[in-house]
Structures are given as structure tokens and as C-alpha cells.
Amino acid sequence: MIPRFTPTFGYSDLFQSLKIENQKVAQEKLRSSFAGLYKARHIFFFNSARVALYALLKAYARPGAVLMPAYNCLTVPEAVSFAGYSPVFVDVDSASLNMTAETLEKSLSEETSVVLATHIFGIPCDIEEIIRRLRRRDVLIVEDAAPALGAEFRKRLVGSFGDATIISFQSIKVISGETGGVLLTNRDELADRVADVLNMAVDAEAPFKTFVKAFARKMATRRRTYSFLHRGYRVLYDEQMYKVISPRTKIPVHFLRTCSHFSSALVLRQMGRLGWNLSRRRKIAQIYQSGLADIPGLRLPDILEDCSPAWIQFPVSVDDKMAFYRHMQRYHVDVTWTYRYSCADSYGWNGFPNAKRAAQTVLGLPTYPSLSDDQARYICEVAQKYAGSSR
Ligand SMILES: *Cc1c(COP(=O)(O)O)cnc(C)c1O
Numbered sequence: 001m002i003p004r005f006t007p008t009f010g011y012s013d014l015f016q017s018l019k020i021e022n023q024k025v026a027q028e029k030l031r032s033s034f035a036g037l038y039k040a041r042h043i044f045f046f047n048s049a050r051v052a053l054y055a056l057l058k059a060y061a062r063p064g065a066v067l068m069p070a071y072n073c074l075t076v077p078e079a080v081s082f083a084g085y086s087p088v089f090v091d092v093d094s095a096s097l098n099m100t101a102e103t104l105e106k107s108l109s110e111e112t113s114v115v116l117a118t119h120i121f122g123i124p125c126d127i128e129e130i131i132r133r134l135r136r137r138d139v140l141i142v143e144d145a146a147p148a149l150g151a152e153f154r155k156r157l158v159g160s161f162g163d164a165t166i167i168s169f170q171s172i173k174v175i176s177g178e179t180g181g182v183l184l185t186n187r188d189e190l191a192d193r194v195a196d197v198l199n200m201a202v203d204a205e206a207p208f209k210t211f212v213k214a215f216a217r218k219m220a221t222r223r224r225t226y227s228f229l230h231r232g233y234r235v236l237y238d239e240q241m242y243k244v245i246s247p248r249t250k251i252p253v254h255f256l257r258t259c260s261h262f263s264s265a266l267v268l269r270q271m272g273r274l275g276w277n278l279s280r281r282r283k284i285a286q287i288y289q290s291g292l293a294d295i296p297g298l299r300l301p302d303i304l305e306d307c308s309p310a311w312i313q314f315p316v317s318v319d320d321k322m323a324f325y326r327h328m329q330r331y332h333v334d335v336t337w338t339y340r341y342s343c344a345d346s347y348g349w350n351g352f353p354n355a356k357r358a359a360q361t362v363l364g365l366p367t368y369p370s371l372s373d374d375q376a377r378y379i380c381e382v383a384q385k386y387a388g389s390s391r
Contacts, residue, residue, distance in 0.1 A: 001230060002375055004313075004336040006221040006368050007214065008176045008277060009266055014218065017265035018211055026264035030182075033271050038160050040184040042191035044198055045259035047205070049146040049168035049181035050079040055201075055256065056164055056183055057083035057114065059193035060140055064113030068144070069099040070344035070355035072118060074247060076144065077343050082251040085113065089344045094354040095302035097315060097362065098125035101133045103354075114140045119148035119158050121338075121364070122174065122281075122310030123301060127153055127161045142166065146181070149174040150278045151310035158310075163187055169263060171217055174277060174310045175270045177263035178214035179205060202254045207262035214266065230334060241321040241337050242360045244345045280369035281311040284376045288314050288365060291380030295387040313338065313364030316383075321361055324386055331382040336364040 016022055031043045046052040050073075057066070057080065066080045070089035077087035090099045090107045097120050104115065117130050131141060145151070145159035146168035152158060159165035164185040169177035185191055220229055270277070292298055299317040303309060313336060318324040321337065328335045342359045344352035365379055 001223070001227040001332045001334055002366060002371070002379070003221045003226050004334045004364070004366055005172045006370055007171060007178075007218050008174075008270060008369060009214070009218070011218065013266055013269045014211065014215055016269060017262055018207065019265075022265045023207060023261035026261060026268045027259070030264055030268045030271070033268070034182060034184060038157060038165070038184050040160075040165075040186055041188070042185050042194070044183040044194055045264060046181045046183065046198075046201070047179055047257035047259055048170060049144075049166040050075040051256060052166045052181040052183035053116075053142070053144075054079045054083045055194055055197045056142065056166070056185075056190075057085055058197045059190060060114065061193070062113045062140075065109065065111040066114040066116060067104065067107050067112055068116040068343075069118050069120065070342050070349075070352040071097060071120065071339060071358040072343050073146070073339065074245060074341065074343055074346060076116065076118075077347065078248050081247070081249065082255065086111075087343070087347065088112070089347070089349055089352055089355070091352045091354050092120075092358060094357060096123065096125070096304070097121070097301055097358055098123060099130075100126055101129040104130060105133065108137070112137070112139050114142060116142050116144045117162060118144040119151055121301075121315055122148040122151050122312045124148070124151050124153040124158045124304060124307040124309060126304060127158065131161060140164070146170075147173055147312040148310045150274055152308040153304070154306045159184065164190065169267050173312055174281070175267055175274065177267035177270075178210050178217065178260075180259045180263040180267060197256070198258065201256045201258045204258045204260040204263075207260060210260040210262040214262075227332075239325075239337075241325065241340055243341050245341045247343075247346045277369045278308075278310060280371075281367045282308060283373065284367045284371055285309065285311045285314050287373060287376040288316075288380060291377065292316065292383055295384055297387060298383065311367040314367050315362045315364050317358070317361040318363065319361060321363055324363060327386045327389070328379075328382060331385070333379050333382055335366070338362050338364045
């Protein structure tokens, strides 16, 4: 079975990251690595991107509406409400799956305090146009680049446009550190206040605990183990392709946490191969783009001109999500159901048809760097068979 995700680290990365001497210097080295890459002056590490966002909003301290796309990770509006702000949704464009300057305009109001420009699946949104439209307003523009480490908008790194940016090292992102997230900003005063919030954070998860989780995840994606676990999972859990999921309204205990030193070391080890990581993901996406271009009933995402996504997965849209999912499984390809919910539904908001439609129809094909070209071509062949069988 071809897994939907596999970790981007190897076993030697795991063991090297356990060494105390590597953990000690990891955060400082990672800081300079991000400072160089993003030309960012202030860099803060947290347990996850959602926590980084929470800390930023606490530091900004101007509660009000936080705008974000409705087709999104539910942990984002949750973190926003934990910080005392109100999540307000923006519909997405059905071709790009991202929020656009036009869809954003409809949700803007006097209450708007912050806008989250999200690069969903690592696909750049039209960040320049979004910033241009907000020029006359007093709002903080935060790039949600959680899945978009290394993605480029017109040759410039996504995450270097807004007032602040969050990036995630969670297991399915561009670089997996098992846990972790980073907050970048060039606003000095805001950074001072983020530092105060960070001082209130509880200590990171113990390194060994993170190591055990990361090791288990690595083991679980071995060929035989994966098929076995996958069968078990299908028996135990429901496999709905679309759901309305209730958001958490109460902040979990010890939510505000710093980044595990193990995760920092694990991410640092992989920064040196970020170029290779991204070029693999882009090559795989290219194989899908040419191999799946003319399949009836399968829609591929529109990419803005002159943009290079980071592709944490390759989203495709099909009317019968379950049928396609099951078809791929019959041929031993495990695709992900992506976000099988619309955040607008979760909060009981109506009128976000494209976000709902995306939740009902989008599936993600694997793009992790260790997937071979042959495997990607095999996935195209299997998808072509689906089109043949459903006509
Ligand atoms: C993954 C993701 C997040 C959350 O990142 P965590 O590190 O898991 O908190 C937020 N926004 C988007 C768009 C994501 O893909």
C-alpha cells in the first residue's frame, strides 16, 4: 500500500536528534536558518503553528474579527477563539481552493482586526492582491504558511509578505518535526510582546516522548505495517468523506507550549535538504498535472501564474469522493480525504458554498519526497482507470 503521508525524516535523523548536544544548539541554529531564508528579524518557536498564532494574537491584543478561509484546518479558528477573538469566515475560490481578494472583500467589516492569508496545501494564495486591498485598513495581515514552507509567489518566498507568518512542523507538513511551529515577524514592537507571551509558556514536551511518537510514526509507514494498521483503522473508525465537526471552545490545559528540543533538532537536520524536499514534491505534482490533466470528472487545482507551491499533498476534486477513495484503495493507494469539513459549517455559518463543495469533493494525492516517480505514475494510471470505470 502507498501511504497517504510518510515522515520526511529518516531513522538516523531520529537518533541524531536524540543527542543532547544536538538538541542544545538546535533552536539557535534553526533561528539563523529561518532568519536567513525569510529575512526575518524575530523568530519564535512553539509547540505548533496554531499555538504560534494564539501567541501572536495575544501579543497583538486587539480582539475583534479574525478573517480566514472557511475551507481550512479547524484548529485555526479554534486557536483564534482561545485567544479571545472571533473567527469570521471567507469563502474560497473553487478553482484555486484559496481565499481571494474578491471573496475576502465580502467578509471585511469595521470589526476586522486581523486577516489570515492562508496558503492551503502549500499553494500560494494571491498574497500581493490581498495586501493591496487591505492597504487602507488598519488590520494585521498574518500569512498562514503552516503548510507552505518554501512555497514561492512570483519568485519570492510565501511568508515574507505579511506582518507576521506562521509555519508548521507537524507530521504532514513540508518538513516534519513531529511537533513544532515557528512565528516570524519584522515588527519590533509586536515581537517584544510575543516574547512576553512566550515567557508565560509551559515547557515543551520532554524530548524522549516526542522521539517515541516520531519513531512510532516512522515505523507505522513501513509497507507491511502500514497495510495492517490501515485495515485495523478502517474497522475501528468511520470513513466519512464529509462531516460537520464541532469546534472546541475551551482551551486545552497547557496549550501554550514552547517547541520540543527534539523537534527543533529534527527539523534542523532536514533544513539542509529543503531544496531537494521541495523539488521532489514539485516533480511529483508535475507528474500528476500531466498524467491527470484530461481525466473526465477529475479537477486539478488552478495555480497562480509564476507561483511554486510547496505541495504538502496534491488536491484533486471528484464528485463522488467515496467512490474515488475506495477505487484507489482497491489498487493499494491510500489517498487522504483532506479537510472533510467546512469550518463555516462547524460554527453554524451559512453561505460559504465553495468551501462546503471543496470539503465534499477534494481528496489529496501523496507528494512526500520519498514517493518515487514510478509510484506517482502508477497513481496516475490507477486514477485513469477510475475515469474509465465510472463513465
Ligand atoms: C497544518 C495547518 C495548520 C496547523 O498547524 P499545527 O502546527 O498543526 O498547529 C494551520 N493552518 C493550515 C493551513 C495548516 O495546513
